[in-house]
Amino acid sequence: MNLYDRNQKQREFFNEKIDTYDQVHESYMETKKMLAENLDKGTKKILDLGAGTGLELIHIFELFPSASVTVVDISEKMLEELSKRDFAKQVTTICGDFFEVDFGNDYDAVISTSALHHFKPEEKDLLYKKIYDCLKKGGLFLNCDKISFTQEEQNNCIYELEHNIDDYKHIDTPLTVENEISILTNVGFTDISSREVDKDNYRLIQGRKE
Numbered sequence: 001m002n003l004y005d006r007n008q009k010q011r012e013f014f015n016e017k018i019d020t021y022d023q024v025h026e027s028y029m030e031t032k033k034m035l036a037e038n039l040d041k042g043t044k045k046i047l048d049l050g051a052g053t054g055l056e057l058i059h060i061f062e063l064f065p066s067a068s069v070t071v072v073d074i075s076e077k078m079l080e081e082l083s084k085r086d087f088a089k090q091v092t093t094i095c096g097d098f099f100e101v102d103f104g105n106d107y108d109a110v111i112s113t114s115a116l117h118h119f120k121p122e123e124k125d126l127l128y129k130k131i132y133d134c135l136k137k138g139g140l141f142l143n144c145d146k147i148s149f150t151q152e153e154q155n156n157c158i159y160e161l162e163h164n165i166d167d168y169k170h171i172d173t174p175l176t177v178e179n180e181i182s183i184l185t186n187v188g189f190t191d192i193s194s195r196e197v198d199k200d201n202y203r204l205i206q207g208r209k210e
C-alpha cells in the first residue's frame with residue numbers, strides 16, 4: 001500500500017475513534033504538556049502537525065495566550081472536536097495529509113505529538129525537509145512521540161507495515177532516536193537533542209533551523 005493510501009487509512013481510523021479519543025489519551029497528557037513547556041519565550045506563530053482534537057493546544061494557549069496556531073490534520077472528525085474548544089478562534093485548520101498540503105511558512109515553531117510514528121525513514125526525510133522549510137530562521141521543531149528502542153524493533157515494525165497489506169489498519173512504525181536524529185541532521189537542523197518523557201516509549205526530540 002502506498003503512502004497516500006496508508007494515510008487515508010489513518011483518516012478512517014481516527015474518524016472511527018472519535019468518541020473515545022480524549023478519554024483514551026488522558027493518560028498521555030504529560031507528553032502533550034511538554035510541547036508547551038519547551039517552546040521558546042515569545043513564540044507566536046505555531047504549526048501543529050496532527051493536532052487531532054487539540055489536547056496539546058490546551059497547554060499551548062495556557063502558556064502562550066496570544067499565539068496563533070495552524071493545524072494540519074487528515075481527520076475531519078478530529079478537527080470538528082477541536083473546533084468546539086474555547087481557543088478555536090485562534091486556530092486555523094487545514095484538513096489534509098501532511099504530504100499533500102501546503103504548510104505555509106515563517107513559523108516560530110512546528111510542534112507535533114503522537115502523530116508522526118507511521119512513516120518510514122525515507123518518508124520522514126521528505127516530511128522533516130518540509131518542516132525545516134516552513135520554519136523561520138531560528139525556529140524550533142518539537143516532536144514528542146513514540147520511538148523504537150532498537151534497530152531490530154524498528155525493522156520489525158516496518159516489516160509488519162509492508163507485509164500486512166490486506167488488513168492494514170493502523171500500524172505504528174516508530175524510528176529509533178538515532179535514526180530520528182540522523183534525519184533531522186541530514187535536512188539541516190542543528191541544536192538537536194532528545195529527552196526522556198515520563199511515558200513508556202515516548203521521547204521529546206527537538207531541532208532548530210539556524
Ligand SMILES: C[S@@+](CC[C@H](N)C(=O)[O-])C[C@H]1O[C@@H](n2cnc3c(N)ncnc32)[C@H](O)[C@@H]1O
Pocket residue numbers: 007010011014025032049050051052053054055056072073074075078096097098099112113114115118
Ligand atoms: C494519535 S492522534 C494525536 C492527536 C494530538 N496530537 C494528541 O496528541 O492528542 C494522531 C493525529 O494525527 C493525524 N494524522 C495521522 N496521519 C496524518 C497525515 N498523514 N496527515 C495529517 N494528519 C495525520 C490523525 O488524524 C490524528 O488526529
